[in-house]
Amino acid sequence: MNKIEHIGIAVKSLKDASTVYERLLGLSSYKKEEVISEMVITEFFQIGESKIELLEASSSDSSINKFIEKRGEGIHHIAFAVDDIVKEMARLKSEGFLLLSDSPKNGADNKLVCFVHPKSSNGVLIELCQEIK
Numbered sequence: 001m002n003k004i005e006h007i008g009i010a011v012k013s014l015k016d017a018s019t020v021y022e023r024l025l026g027l028s029s030y031k032k033e034e035v036i037s038e039m040v041i042t043e044f045f046q047i048g049e050s051k052i053e054l055l056e057a058s059s060s061d062s063s064i065n066k067f068i069e070k071r072g073e074g075i076h077h078i079a080f081a082v083d084d085i086v087k088e089m090a091r092l093k094s095e096g097f098l099l100l101s102d103s104p105k106n107g108a109d110n111k112l113v114c115f116v117h118p119k120s121s122n123g124v125l126i127e128l129c130q131e132i133k
Helices: 014-025 063-071 085-094
Strands: 003-011 031-035 040-047 050-057 074-081 105-107 111-116 126-131
Touching: 003 014, 003 063, 003 126, 014 040, 014 050, 050 063, 063 074, 085 111, 085 126
Parallel strands: 003 050, 074 126
Antiparallel strands: 003 074, 031 040, 040 050, 105 111, 111 126
């Protein structure tokens, strides 16, 4: 793992949360996109080498919607940049971590992604991210 790539924050309203983060960070988001497979709309803010990703559910079946219903708005996951996501997934599996998929998926911000189940990482949802070249 190379660095913290971003911190994902579950929000009820991207419009409202974006306004808060623009005021907080003193800058505008650089990207907004829908990830249909995950049923979310994301908005990214670049802060130094790291990013903040706001996540709004685009469906009541979305894991973000379920997260907010259970825990409320707040930090949803921490994402780490990796050079080779398949290799890192194999390493984590061999270390006993539970992955939420057997192969990487296309995610937001031009990334391949895979999530580590919070039950195997002290209650924190971990995302692995590899830039799609």
